[in-house]
Structures are given as C-alpha cells and as structure tokens.
Amino acid sequence: MRAYERLQAARAKGRPGALACISSLFTDFYELHGDRLFGEDAAVVGGLARLGGRAVTVIGIEKGATTDEKLLRNFGSAHPEGYRKALRLMKQAEKFRRPVVTLVDTSGAYCGIGAEERGQGSAIAQNLMEMMRLSVPVIAIVLGEGGSGGALALAVADEVWLLENAVYSVISAEGAASILYKDASKAEKAAEDLKITAQDLLSLGVIDRIVSEQGGDFALCFAGLQAALAERLSALCALPPEALLAARYAKFRMLGRPER
Amino acid sequence: MMLKRSLFKRPKIALENGGEDFSSFLQECPGCGKEITQGELFENLHVCPHCGRHFRLSARQRLAILADEGSFIELDAELGESDPLSFPGYAEKLQNARRASGEGEAVLTGTAMVLGQKTALFLMEGGFMMGSMGSLVGEKLARLFEHATEERLPVVGFTISGGARMQEGILSLMQMAKVSGAVKLHSESGLLYLAVLTDPTTGGVTASFAMEGDITLAEPGALIAFAGPRVIEQTTHKKLPEGFQRAEFLLKNGFIDAICERKAQRETIAALLAYHEGAREGENDHASL
Numbered sequence: 001m002r003a004y005e006r007l008q009a010a011r012a013k014g015r016p017g018a019l020a021c022i023s024s025l026f027t028d029f030y031e032l033h034g035d036r037l038f039g040e041d042a043a044v045v046g047g048l049a050r051l052g053g054r055a056v057t058v059i060g061i062e063k064g065a066t067t068d069e070k071l072l073r074n075f076g077s078a079h080p081e082g083y084r085k086a087l088r089l090m091k092q093a094e095k096f097r098r099p100v101v102t103l104v105d106t107s108g109a110y111c112g113i114g115a116e117e118r119g120q121g122s123a124i125a126q127n128l129m130e131m132m133r134l135s136v137p138v139i140a141i142v143l144g145e146g147g148s149g150g151a152l153a154l155a156v157a158d159e160v161w162l163l164e165n166a167v168y169s170v171i172s173a174e175g176a177a178s179i180l181y182k183d184a185s186k187a188e189k190a191a192e193d194l195k196i197t198a199q200d201l202l203s204l205g206v207i208d209r210i211v212s213e214q215g216g217d218f219a220l221c222f223a224g225l226q227a228a229l230a231e232r233l234s235a236l237c238a239l240p241p242e243a244l245l246a247a248r249y250a251k252f253r254m255l256g257r258p259e260r
Numbered sequence: 261m262m263l264k265r266s267l268f269k270r271p272k273i274a275l276e277n278g279g280e281d282f283s284s285f286l287q288e289c290p291g292c293g294k295e296i297t298q299g300e301l302f303e304n305l306h307v308c309p310h311c312g313r314h315f316r317l318s319a320r321q322r323l324a325i326l327a328d329e330g331s332f333i334e335l336d337a338e339l340g341e342s343d344p345l346s347f348p349g350y351a352e353k354l355q356n357a358r359r360a361s362g363e364g365e366a367v368l369t370g371t372a373m374v375l376g377q378k379t380a381l382f383l384m385e386g387g388f389m390m391g392s393m394g395s396l397v398g399e400k401l402a403r404l405f406e407h408a409t410e411e412r413l414p415v416v417g418f419t420i421s422g423g424a425r426m427q428e429g430i431l432s433l434m435q436m437a438k439v440s441g442a443v444k445l446h447s448e449s450g451l452l453y454l455a456v457l458t459d460p461t462t463g464g465v466t467a468s469f470a471m472e473g474d475i476t477l478a479e480p481g482a483l484i485a486f487a488g489p490r491v492i493e494q495t496t497h498k499k500l501p502e503g504f505q506r507a508e509f510l511l512k513n514g515f516i517d518a519i520c521e522r523k524a525q526r527e528t529i530a531a532l533l534a535y536h537e538g539a540r541e542g543e544n545d546h547a548s549l
C-alpha cells in the first residue's frame with residue numbers, strides 16, 4: 001500500500017482507538033482522571049490495568065468512536081491538561097515501579113486559544129524531558145495517527161511500535177502539501193515524501209517493531225500485540241534502571257547523526 | 261552596574277555590507293511608524309529608539325552583543341549536510357540558506373565569556389530556513405549540552421524558530437526528544453540552563469528546549485507559541501485576544517520568568533550566571549551515561 005492509502009486506513013472510521021485497544025489488551029482497567037493543576041482532558045485516557053499478572057500504567061489518546069464521543073474527546077487532540085495528566089500518571093508508575101504502556105492516536109496536540117494560554121508547548125516539553133529519564137520501562141504503540149509533537153509527548157519510550165497501517169509524522173500530509181508545495185491537493189505526494197509509513201520509520205530507526213494488523217482482523221491483531229507486549233515488558237522489567245535509561249537515551253541520541 | 265557604551269558591540273555584518281556606509285539610510289519602524297537611521301538602529305542594538313520595538317538579529321549579531329570580545333570558541337562548526345529523506349528540493353534549499361545566512365546550519369554553538377563568566381552558548385539563526393529544527397540543529401544542541409555537562413558549564417541559549425524542518429520529516433520531530441534528553445542530563449547534573457526566547461519562537465522548539473530552562477527570559481514583544489496565530493485562527497475561527505502569544509502574555513500566564521530588554525541582557529545574564537557559580541563545582545553523580 002502506498003503511504004497515502006495507509007494514511008486513509010489509519011484515519012478510517014471503525015478503526016479501533018485507544019479505549020478499544022485497552023479493553024482488548026488489558027484486564028481490570030481502572031481509569032484515573034485529572035492533572036491536579038487545572039482540569040480533566042478526556043482526549044487522554046489513563047489508569048491502572050493488568051497485562052497477564054503484571055500491573056501496568058496505561059495511557060492513551062482517544063479520538064472517540066461516535067459523534068458524541070468525538071466531541072467529548074476533542075477528536076483526540078489533547079490540551080496541556082491531557083499531557084500533564086499523562087505525566088502525573090507516569091510519575092505515579094515510577095513511584096510504584098510499574099511499567100508504562102502508551103497508545104497513541106492523534107492528529108496532533110490541540111491548536112486553540114486556551115491550549116496556548118495554558119502552555120501547550122511547555123506541557124509537551126516537560127513530557128519529553130521527564131519521559132527520557134523515567135526509571136521504569138515505557139513502550140509506546142502508535143495505533144493510528146502519530147501526529148507530531150502531540151504524539152511524541154507520549155512516545156519517548158524504550159520501544160516505539162507501530163501498527164502496520166499506522167503513520168507517524170512531523171506534520172499532516174495536507175499541511176506539508178500546502179506549506180511545501182503550496183498546493184493542498186498534493187497531500188498524496190507529501191505523504192510519500194515525508195516517509196510516514198511503518199516500514200519507512202523502521203528503516204529510519206525511528207520505530208522498533210511493526211505490529212501486523214492480520215488483514216484487518218483486529219481481534220487477532222490485538223492478541224498478537226498482547227503477547228508481544230507481555231514478552232517485551234518482562235524483558236525490559238528485568239533490566240536495571242540505569243541500563244534501561246542509558247539505552248533509551250542512546251536510542252534517541254543516534255537519530256539524525258551527521259552522515260559522515 | 262552601569263552599562264558602558266563599549267559593551268554595545270556594533271553588529272559588524274550589516275555595516276560591512278559591501279564597504280558602503282548605510283548609517284544615514286532611513287527606515288520606517290513598523291512598530292511606531294517613525295523614521296530611524298541605520299546608524300541609530302545599530303547604536304541602539306536594533307531596538308527602535310522611539311517605541312522600543314526589538315528587531316530580529318542574526319546569531320552573530322547576538323554573539324557580538326553578548327559575549328566578551330574574542331572569547332567565543334565555536335563547536336561543531338561543520339557537521340556536513342543532512343538530507344535523511346532525500347526530500348525533493350531540500351538540498352538546494354540548504355545551499356541557499358547557507359549562502360543567505362553565512363552559517364552552516366540554523367544554530368551556532370560554542371563556549372564564551374559573558375562579562376568574565378564562562379558559559380556554553382547557543383544562538384539560533386533565524387536567517388537559516390527560519391531557524392527550523394533539522395537533524396544537525398538537534399545534533400549541535402545535543403552535543404553542546406553534553407559538552408556543558410562534561411565541562412560543568414551552564415548553558416545560555418537564544419531561541420528563534422519557525423518550528424520543525426519539514427523536509428526532514430520524522431527525524432526533525434525526533435530532535436525534540438534528542439535535545440530534551442541532553443537538557444535533562446545537564447539539569448540532573450545540577451547545572452543551570454538559561455533560555456532567552458526571541459521573536460519568533462514557535463512549534464517544536466517551543467514544545468521542547470525553549471521551555472526547558474531553569475530560568476526563562478524573553479525579549480519584549482516576542483511571539484512565543486506552540487501553534488502560530490494563523491493556525492489558531494484557522495482552527496478556532498475566533499478572533500485572537502490583543503497581545504496573544506506575545507512575551508508579555510506568557511509572563512502574565514506564568515510561562516516565563518521575566519522580560520529582558522536587549523540592552524540589559526548582557527548584564528542580566530552575567531548576574532544570573534553569578535548566582536549559580538557554585539553549581540559548577542557541585543558533584544556530578546547522575547549524568548553518567
């Protein structure tokens with residue numbers, strides 16, 4: 001499939017989002033709300049859950065499946081409170097030595113007046129810094145759209161996985177087309193040029209694993225994902241925190257090294 | 261401390277333009293509409309003497325204003341070129357940016373003395389593809405913070421950026437994480453990072469190292485945003501409040517420590533560095549990656 005077709009698949013109606021994924025992968029999900037600073041952002045869902053016998057902290061960006069849910073979730077575009085809630089839950093996970101799983105599906109952080117007033121840039125920046133040194137394992141899974149800084153704010157992780165048709169990009173294909181090619185109709189070309197597919201990202205070293213979508217059978221897809229997650233969390237939880245953190249730093253540090 | 265006239269280094273680049281003297285050329289200030297001669301503008305550090313509007317500076321002009329003469333030692337001046345996606349037209353754009361700005365990339369890094377105090381320093385170059393964050397910008401910044409951590413130096417950084425370098429796609433985005441990691445290790449070592457945000461600082465730079473300082477200053481009137489005003493207007497279809505996303509707005513909302521006029525920056529930065537002199541001798545027991 002070409003990049004633009006995958007982008008359509010990643011955005012398709014009916015594709016499972018973070019909540020659907022949580023209920024497939026985990027048991028005993030108990031949602032925790034609020035950033036303790038300003039409010040509750042329903043675009044970000046997070047809480048406690050079990051994966052097999054292991055307690056984990058799970059945090060996802062949820063777009064909403066129905067029209068009502070989409071409005072409630074702001075179409076999966078988080079405000080600063082969403083990122084701050086995520087950081088609060090990650091710090092809590094660190095305190096209780098639980099690994100963290102993040103599920104990313106967002107076209108990007110919200111661009112609005114309130115979001116700017118309350119420090120969208122600052123909220124994302126804090127997450128990037130803190131996640132780099134969070135001393136418990138973090139695995140980030142991009143389920144659909146991984147939109148720019150709003151996705152990265154939950155994806156500074158030991159391992160970053162993408163579902164087969166998910167995409168991860170610095171800017172939307174439409175945005176790139178209108179800015180770089182001065183022609184919004186060239187989104188298809190922009191999607192190709194930006195190298196946003198799972199295979200491209202794996203080649204670039206940006207992601208670590210592609211999760212098969214099993215030809216669209218998401219029950220099967222999530223069963224495979226659950227097994228892989230259980231296995232990798234066990235392996236990462238066995239590492240001393242210093243080794244984990246050194247590897248996480250090195251993973252991002254090598255991205256965009258000079259060519260010679 | 262009184263500012264001495266000699267501290268105002270005349271930014272040489274503009275004056276040496278073809279050997280001609282432009283000092284009597286008149287320019288209309290977009291802030292107040294009054295006419296200013298080029299000479300007045302240089303004398304006043306590119307700040308309008310009538311309304312105080314701060315005009316944009318190149319990285320080298322800032323360096324001349326900030327650092328003690330002859331103290332700057334540049335790091336990683338030449339890291340080659342980066343076009344990780346072989347993006348159509350990018351190689352040519354890079355060539356043009358290099359020619360236009362006289363810099364190898366959109367940030368200048370090194371060490372310097374500020375009124376006798378040693379610091380690591382980065383100055384973003386707005387004339388190089390709008391100070392956008394390419395892989396080499398990220399690499400230079402990560403190396404600077406790592407160097408400062410090793411040498412137990414504070415970091416003073418001036419930001420100006422349109423955000424991501426779209427032609428580098430996802431690798432541009434990854435620089436935000438890479439640099440934030442290096443900032444965090446520097447921070448864990450007990451060292452000071454002082455960020456000075458200048459007009460405009462937006463996008464991925466705002467959502468990473470611009471907002472990660474221990475102390476964050478901004479120039480008067482600087483636009484500081486995650487999403488720029490045009491994007492916000494298009495998304496919300498609302499009229500933006502007066503002064504939205506300007507430095508004064510961020511100060512009021514609690515996201516910067518202070519606004520610092522250009523003419524006070526050198527002494528202010530030196531004074532802030534002096535409060536943290538002890539940090540340089542502190543034990544380093546975290547950042548041992």
Ligand SMILES: [Zn+2]
Nearest residue numbers: 289292308311
């Ligand atoms: Zn003026």
